[in-house]
Amino acid sequence: MLKVCDVTKRYGKFTVLEHIDLEFTPGVYGLLAPNGAGKTTLMKLLTTLAFPTEGEIRYDGVEIRTMNAAYRELLGYLPQQMGYYPNQSPIQFLSYLAALKGMDRKLVPDRVEGLLELVGLLDVKRKKMRTFSGGMIQRVGIAQALLNDPKILILDEPTAGLDPSERVRFRNIIAGLSKDRIVILSTHIVSDVESVANRIVFLKDHQVALEAAPEEICLTMRGKVFEISLPDTELPRFEQSHRVLSIRQEHNWVHLRFTDGDIPAEAVPAEPTLEDAFLVFFR
Amino acid sequence: MSVIYPSDKQIQASVQNICEKASLTRRPNLISFLRDMSRNLGLRQIFTGTWDVILISCMLFGLAAVIGALDLRHSVHQLQKASVFLFAFSPVFLFLLFSLSLWKEVEGTSYPIKMTCLYTARHLIAFRVFCITCCSFAVVGLYALFLSAFLGLPGLPLLCVSLSSLFLYSLLQIQTVLSVRSNLTVCGVLAVWVFGNCVGSQLWPEIYWELLQAVPAAAWVLVDLLLALMFCNRYGIYVRRVCYAEGL
Amino acid sequence: MNDQKEAFLIRRIQRQGDRQAAEELVSAYYREIYAFAYRQTGDVDAAMDLTQEIFLAALQSIQRYDPKRAGFRTWLYRIASHKLTDLFRSPAYRLRQSTIPIEELSLPDDGSPEEQWLEADQLRQIQLRIADLPDEIQSILRLRFYGEAGFRQIAEILALPEGTVKTKYYTTIRMLREEANRQ
Numbered sequence: 001m002l003k004v005c006d007v008t009k010r011y012g013k014f015t016v017l018e019h020i021d022l023e024f025t026p027g028v029y030g031l032l033a034p035n036g037a038g039k040t041t042l043m044k045l046l047t048t049l050a051f052p053t054e055g056e057i058r059y060d061g062v063e064i065r066t067m068n069a070a071y072r073e074l075l076g077y078l079p080q081q082m083g084y085y086p087n088q089s090p091i092q093f094l095s096y097l098a099a100l101k102g103m104d105r106k107l108v109p110d111r112v113e114g115l116l117e118l119v120g121l122l123d124v125k126r127k128k129m130r131t132f133s134g135g136m137i138q139r140v141g142i143a144q145a146l147l148n149d150p151k152i153l154i155l156d157e158p159t160a161g162l163d164p165s166e167r168v169r170f171r172n173i174i175a176g177l178s179k180d181r182i183v184i185l186s187t188h189i190v191s192d193v194e195s196v197a198n199r200i201v202f203l204k205d206h207q208v209a210l211e212a213a214p215e216e217i218c219l220t221m222r223g224k225v226f227e228i229s230l231p232d233t234e235l236p237r238f239e240q241s242h243r244v245l246s247i248r249q250e251h252n253w254v255h256l257r258f259t260d261g262d263i264p265a266e267a268v269p270a271e272p273t274l275e276d277a278f279l280v281f282f283r
Numbered sequence: 284m285s286v287i288y289p290s291d292k293q294i295q296a297s298v299q300n301i302c303e304k305a306s307l308t309r310r311p312n313l314i315s316f317l318r319d320m321s322r323n324l325g326l327r328q329i330f331t332g333t334w335d336v337i338l339i340s341c342m343l344f345g346l347a348a349v350i351g352a353l354d355l356r357h358s359v360h361q362l363q364k365a366s367v368f369l370f371a372f373s374p375v376f377l378f379l380l381f382s383l384s385l386w387k388e389v390e391g392t393s394y395p396i397k398m399t400c401l402y403t404a405r406h407l408i409a410f411r412v413f414c415i416t417c418c419s420f421a422v423v424g425l426y427a428l429f430l431s432a433f434l435g436l437p438g439l440p441l442l443c444v445s446l447s448s449l450f451l452y453s454l455l456q457i458q459t460v461l462s463v464r465s466n467l468t469v470c471g472v473l474a475v476w477v478f479g480n481c482v483g484s485q486l487w488p489e490i491y492w493e494l495l496q497a498v499p500a501a502a503w504v505l506v507d508l509l510l511a512l513m514f515c516n517r518y519g520i521y522v523r524r525v526c527y528a529e530g531l
Numbered sequence: 532m533n534d535q536k537e538a539f540l541i542r543r544i545q546r547q548g549d550r551q552a553a554e555e556l557v558s559a560y561y562r563e564i565y566a567f568a569y570r571q572t573g574d575v576d577a578a579m580d581l582t583q584e585i586f587l588a589a590l591q592s593i594q595r596y597d598p599k600r601a602g603f604r605t606w607l608y609r610i611a612s613h614k615l616t617d618l619f620r621s622p623a624y625r626l627r628q629s630t631i632p633i634e635e636l637s638l639p640d641d642g643s644p645e646e647q648w649l650e651a652d653q654l655r656q657i658q659l660r661i662a663d664l665p666d667e668i669q670s671i672l673r674l675r676f677y678g679e680a681g682f683r684q685i686a687e688i689l690a691l692p693e694g695t696v697k698t699k700y701y702t703t704i705r706m707l708r709e710e711a712n713r714q
Binding site for chain 1: 584588591592594595610613614615616617618620666
C-alpha cells in the first residue's frame with residue numbers, strides 16, 4: 001500500500017500542494033485536475049523526483065526516501081515529456097533503460113520484444129526513433145515504464161499526443177495491467193480514465209477535493225443533469241440563466257446538456273457522466 | 284493479555300530468515316562502486332549519449348594544445364612559458380568533458396526517467412566523473428611529455444606542475460557536485476583561474492616563473508598525492524550518498 | 532545489550548553489511564517487537580510474520596538510520612507503528628478478519644476455550660475500531676496500549692510534542708468511551 005500522509009509541497013513561498021492525504025491500493029487511480037493544480041508535482045513526489053516540504057510518503061509502512069533503491073525497483077514512470085535519444089531504435093532504447101533498471105541481461109531481449117508487441121511497435125522495432133510520431137514515442141514510453149514489471153506504475157498525462165484509436169489501445173493496455181499493481185495516471189481529459197479507473201481523485205486548489213469511485217461521483221449528480229434542444233438563436237439567453245455542460249449543433253438547432261437554474265418543461269433528465277461532474281466541479 | 288512467545292528455536296530461525304531476506308550489502312566504496320557498475324551495466328551503456336560531448340571536448344582541447352605548442356616553438360623563455368601554459372590550461376579538458384556531460388544529463392529530456400531507475404543519472408555521472416578525471420590525467424600527462432620531447436624541456440617538472448593544478452581542479456569539481464546544485468561555480472572558478480594565471484604571468488613574469496620553478500619537484504609530487512587522496516575521499520562520499528533528483 | 536555495543540553493531544551493518552552483526556541486533560530486539568505485535572494480533576503466526584516484516588524494513592533502510600537523530604529503539608518503534616497502521620487498514624486484512632473461520636484462530640493453550648475466543652474476538656473488535664482512526668492517533672493508541680510506552684517515549688517515536696500526544700490520547704479515549712456507553 002502506498003500512502004501519502006499529510007504532504008505539503010512548497011517551492012519558496014509558493015504552495016503547490018497542501019495537506020494531501022491519499023491511500024493507494026492495487027487498482028487504477030485517475031488523477032483529474034485542471035492544469036496547474038499540482039498534478040505533476042504530486043507525480044514527482046510519488047516518484048522521488050521531488051520531496052515533500054512537510055509530511056511523508058510511505059510504501060508498506062516505510063518512508064520511500066528511506067527505501068531508496070528498493071523503492072525505485074518497484075517503480076515504473078512515464079513523465080509528461082518522454083525523453084529519448086533520437087538516434088536509437090526502440091530496441092536499443094528499451095535495452096538501455098532495462099540495464100539502468102538493473103534487469104538480468106539474459107531476460108532483457110524477450111521482455112523488450114514482448115513489450116513492443118504489447119504496444120504494437122514490433123514492426124518498427126529497428127527504426128530510429130527520430131522518425132516516430134508523438135503517439136509512437138508515447139507508446140515507447142509506456143513500454144519503458146513496464147520494463148521492470150513495476151508494482152507502482154505512474155503515468156503523467158499518458159494520452160497526450162495520442163490519436164483516438166491509440167487512446168483506445170492505451171485504455172485496453174491499462175485495463176489489463178491493474179492486477180496486483182497500483183496504477184496512477186494523471187490527465188485532464190475525463191474520457192481517458194472514465195472507463196478504466198477504479199477510483200478518481202480530484203485535485204483542486206492544491207488540495208484533494210474528492211476521492212471516490214467513478215459511479216459514486218456520477219451518483220452525486222443524478223437528477224441534476226438535463227438535456228434540451230433549442231433553436232440556436234435562443235442559446236445566448238439560455239446560457240445566461242443555466243450552466244451549460246456541452247453543446248452539439250445540428251442545422252439551426254442546438255442540443256444542450258445543462259445543470260442548475262429552472263428546468264424548462266421540454267427538458268429531459270439525462271444520465272450524468274464523469275465529464276459532467278468534472279465540469280461542475282471545476283468551473 | 285499475556286504474551287505467548289515462540290520457542291527459542293523458532294526465534295532463531297526467524298532471525299536467520301530476516302537477515303537472509305534483507306540481503307545486506309556493503310556500503311559502496313570507490314572500487315566496489317566502479318566494479319559493480321561496469322559489471323552490471325557495461326561501459327557502452329554507461330557512456331550512452333556522451334560520445335558527442337567527448338568528441339567536442341577532444342577537439343577543443345586539441346586545438347588549444349596545438350596553438351600552445353606552436354606558440355612555444357618560437358618563444359625565448361620556453362620552459363617558463365610551458366609551465367605557465369600547463370599550469371593554467373591543464374584543467375580545461377576536464378572541465379569541458381565534465382561540464383558538458385553533466386549539463387547534457389541534467390537538461391536531457393530523459394533525465395526524469397533515469398532518476399527513477401535503479402541506477403540513476405547520478406550514478407552514471409559519478410562513474411563518468413571518475414573516468415573523465417582519469418582520462419584527463421592521461422591526456423594532460425601525455426601533452427606534458429610531448430612538449431618535453433618536442434621542445435627538449437625537462438619533463439618531470441612540467442608534468443608535476445600540470446598535474447597539481449589538475450588535481451586541485453578535480454577536487455573542486457567533485458566538491459561542487461557534492462554540495463552545490465549548479466555547475467556555475469566551477470565555470471566561474473575556471474575562468475578566474477585561467478585569466479588570473481595569464482594576467483599574472485604577463486604582468487609579473489619573473490615572480491610568477493620563479494614561483495613555479497622554485498618549488499622542487501618532490502614538493503609538487505607530495506602536493507599531487509595529497510590532492511589525489513582528498514579527491515578519492517570526496518568521491519567516496521559522493522558515491523555513498525543517496526541520490527535523488529533534487530539537489531543534484 | 533549496552534549502547535556502545537549496539538552502536539558498534541549498527542556501524543558494522545551499515546559499513547560492511549555484516550550478517551553476524553545484523554543477527555545479533557535483531558535477536559536483541561526480537562522479543563520486544565514480537566510482544567508489541569502479539570498484543571495486537573493475538574496470534575503467534577501473525578505476530579511472527581509482522582515482526583519479520585518490521586525487522587526487514589528496518590534492515591533494508593538501516594543505511595539511512597542516523598544515531599544522532601534518534602535512538603535505535605525509537606527508530607524501530609516508528610517503523611513498527613507505521614507498519615501496523617498500514618496492516619490493519621489494508622483491505623486484505625479486513626477481508627481476512629471477516630471471513631476467518633474460528634477453528635483457524637490459533638489460540639493459547641491455557642484457560643478455557645470460550646474465554647480465549649472471547650479475548651481474541653474482543654481484540655479483533657478493538658482493532659477494527661482503532662483502524663478507522665487517523666494514522667497519528669492510531670500510532671499513539673497502539674504504542675500506549677500494546678507497546679506499553681510512556682507519553683515521552685511516544686512523543687519521541689512520532690516526533691511530536693509531548694503535550695500534543697497527551698491531548699490527543701485523552702480526547703480519543705473519551706470519545707471511544709462515550710461511543711461504548713451509547714452502544
